[in-house]
Each structure stands twice: as structure tokens, then as C-alpha cells.
Amino acid sequence: MTNYETLIDAETWAFIEKTNSYYPPDTIDYTIAEQRAIYDRMCREFFAGYPQGVTVETTAIPAPAQDIPIRLYRNAKPQTAAMVLYVHGGGFILGGLDSHDDVCAELCARTGFEVVSVDYRLAPEHLHPAAFDDVMAAFEWAAAAYDRPVLLCGDSAGGNLCAAVAHATRGHAKKPIGQLLIYPGLGGDRSRGSYVTHAEAPMLTVRDLEFYKHIRTGGEDRTGDITLAPLADADFAYLPPTVLITAECDPLSSDGEAYRDRVVAAGGHAYWFEEPGLVHGYLRARHTVGRARASFTRIVEAATALGKGDWIW
Template identity: 30%
Template sequence: MTQDSVDAVVARIRRVYSRWRRDTPVSQMRADWDALFDVEIDAEVEPVDAGGVPCHWIRPARQRADAVIVYLHGGGYRVGSVASHRDLMARLATAAGVQVIGIDYRLAPEHPLPAAIDDAVAVLDWLEQTGFAATQTAVAGDSAGGGLAVSAILSRLKDGKPRPAAAYLMSAWTDLTASGVSYAERAELDPIHQRHLIQAMAQGALGPDGATDDPRWSPLRAPRELLSRLPPMLLQVGERETLVSDTVDFAALAQAEGVPVQFEIWPGMIHVFQQFARDLPQAEEAIAAGGRFIAAHLGSAAKIE
């Protein structure tokens, strides 16, 4: 039964959160989060230094060698890594038939924003320099990584660089002010993320002097001229999320500027439910849809390995 499966996933997440106290070292939090998603995957994993940023190639069998998906993991800019998202990246790579490069961008509090944005931009620049045209590059991310994906694209657009072919965003955190109506309207539905937690995560990502409404990391507040140049996007969010407004409001704003945007609210699903594809059939379906979306916008394959 789907509800039982979702409840079991929520219980696993809560067990991790319950171990964390104010004095829990961030290193322990990161290790706990990685361990939650420590599973074997059916893909080759290869570390690479991408323009000075540590990354990993995720390459399942019969993936495209002429195109790439750049993946930015979630975790509130504080936890998460390529390790915690390896299964999700491998599933997306298989669904799209395209190799993924996962970015281990710098995390707060050691490296507050905009460090993560700078790293994401550096990897996109490196890929372009090594022969991956923007038309053969897609960007994907979840939660903080979804917002980071948009922020990196906008940063490059501001500098006159080309946009990628497409973006696939899961439960994207597009407004660090947590001011959307869903933070109140869906508070009772969301079993994990309440407004006060999101606001604390935002301040932790920024440090004491960072402004949550800065459009560099709250792309919902970016200049409309820049938003109008975004690539086609697919956004997915769970019905049981306080962050629904981050998806709905951002999609509406981009659509108003003429950007081709699809957004989906998945009934009964929680924040980044796609990470639990081994437990939830809806997660597999959502990733498959993301893979098809990316593959369609990258065009025909020139080479399969």
C-alpha cells in the first residue's frame, strides 16, 4: 500500500533527524545522511576533477557519450553528497540514456553561499571547455540542489553564456525566505519540513550576514529578463510538501516570461520522494518522466557506449 510505504520512508528519515542535536558535529550529520542512501548501484562510478571541483561520473550501460546531465544534490547546502544521491543519479542516467556528472560542491557552514553556486558554474564552464556544447547538456537537481541548478544557469546567463538544453528539478528550493503560502497551507500535511526548519537551514547556508531574498540564491526573485532566458524545465513536487509554493510560484513566473515549463504535483508524495525509488513506485515513475524529458531535449544520440 502506498501510504504504508510513504510512512515507512518518513519513519526512516525521522530516525536520522532524531539523532541530531545542537551539538552534533556537521561531519556526523553528513555521514548519517549518506548512510541513509548507501545502496549498490548498477553503474560505473568514476571520480573526476572538473575545473577544480570534485565530481563523479555516473555511467550506466549504454549511456550517451556525446551528452551529459549535470546533477546537483540536495541537503540544505549543509549535508548531502554524490554518495547520498548516487542511486538517484544512476536511475536518472538510465532513464535518460545519458551519463551524469554529480557535483560535490562546497557546503556550509564552512563554505556559505555563494560557494556552491561558484562550484556549479565552474563545472558547467569546464564541461563547455572540454567539448560538451550547451545544447548537449542538461541540468538536474533536488531540493537545495534544484534551486542551485537554477541559480547556476542564471549566473551563466548573466555573464552572457549559453543556457543548457533542459532542466529537471525535484522539490526545488527556489525561495530561501520561505514566504510561499504552502508553508502555512500544507504545514499539517508535511511530516518533515516546517517553515521554521527551512528558515534555519537558509540562515545556516548563508551565515549571519546573508540575505535570504538575494536573487543569486533565491531564483524566484531573479530579474524577469534573466528568467525569460531559462531553458525548458520539468518541475516535480510532492503533494505533502510545505515547499509546493517554491515549485508552483517559480513555474508560474517562468511561464509568464515565455519559458516552456511543465510542473507536476505528485499525490501523497513527500519531499524529494524520488530518492526512495526502491520503496515507492511513484519515485520510479517520476524519474522515468524526468529521463524522457531530458532525452527529448538533448536530441538524437551521436554515440552510445
């Protein structure tokens, strides 16, 4: 049994307790509509505002199924090396342009890069591969519309979608300059590693993961589908430089390690860092928890390096 009382510090416990006060651990037992209302309220409670100098525009881009809402973040003194395509987390059923609004704004302010956030379609109304199709369409739009490279960045479910797009675009003339995956779920082996050690972690459990997978697929067996689980791919060659940042107290942490190992074994560049004592969803703790603050700085530095084409690890 993992002793979280020793792994997790007081600041992080305060964050967990605050999160649970808005988004209780049994929220997955509610209806999807209720879950979304609870999640949206929690996001509003943690909203940190926009940094000075960041301007925001909400619009949409055309796509085969339906237009995809996006939100663009621009800095007063923009860097032109790359733009960031940000894909939000939320278990493929929660979140949107507002849920990670301040995270995107701060990423824009601190890197200087323009950031585009994607409001992909959610399950269960839109089963897999709808979300993947939307993020793929958003990437193709960004690659065509901008005269600079595109950096993929996403957390949790968004990290999954970023990796799936990276795998799908390896042969494209315009492919991502890099990918930055924050506590992503990549479809790893659930019989070992963090899936066992941290099966009952605060903030995210293996039961939660099974629920999200079932909702995303409608219960259909999609074994081997790399657009659903990038770790199912047999070929990890020619992927863009990749940085994976995971939380120690999270069943998904081993996915970061496994993905790093496969990219490196295929001759690519990948770096994995596991944040000690942190939990899934800690991006919302970046202003109140020292460890999360330090991790967000690492994320900013990684985005800046990847966006400029500098491989420094």
C-alpha cells in the first residue's frame, strides 16, 4: 500500500482537499451532465486570470464534421519561432476552451509563443475517433495557416491526443516541431508500474481511467488502435523531439517512462521527468504549491526549447 502521507507534502494535500471540495472523488458516479457542471465550477474556482500583455480571441476553424472552436492567445512581444497547439485534458468527456484558459494564457506570456487552444468534440456524444479527428484537423489547419512550426502540447487526455497526432503526421511535409506531454495517458500496460503502485492515487484512480476509456469508445474493443493508445504503435521512429512530464502519485506516470524508452530505442529524442510527490491535475496548483510551481517552470522551459528547435536534454 502506497503511503501518500509521506510522499505528498502539506501544500499538495491542501490543493487536493480544495479540489475535492469542488470535484469529489465519486464524481464519475454522476451523470455526464452533472460531471461537466461540477468540473466547470471547479475550473472557475481555480481560474487565475490573464497575465498582462496577453490578448485573446475566440473563433472557429472549418472541419469536415463541424467547425472546431479555438482560442488564440497572443503576447505583446511575440516570439516567432513556433506556435503552440494546446489540447486540454478532462478524460475526453470534460473541459473546453474555458477549463485551461489561464494555463494557455500563462504559457503564451512566459514562452512568448502564440498559443491556440482546441475545443475538440467530447464523448459520449462523439465517440472515438471524433476528438482525434478534431485535433488532427486543427493541427493541419495550423500547419497550413502559420509560416512557422507547430509545437504540440497537452495534458492528460490532451497529451494522448497530441501523441496520436504526432504518430499520424510523421510522413507529412509539415509535421510538429516537437511535443510536450503533461501527465499523459498513452495506453500503457495496466498490469504493472504506476498502474499498480498508484492505482488508488489521490485525484485519479485506475477505476477513473477505466470509466473514461469505456465512455470514449462506447465500450468497443479498440485494441491496437494507435489513435486511441499511442503506446500500441509498433514503430516509434521519426517522431518529433518529445518531453514528457508526469506526476509521481499518478497511475499514468509509467506511460511517460515507457513512451520515452520506445522513442529513444527507435533512435529519437525523448526526455521524461517524473515530478516527485505531485498528483494528476497539478497544473491548477502552479500558484499555490511549490513543487507544481517548479514543474510549470520546467514545462515553460521545455516548450521554449522545443519551439525554437533546441534539443537540450
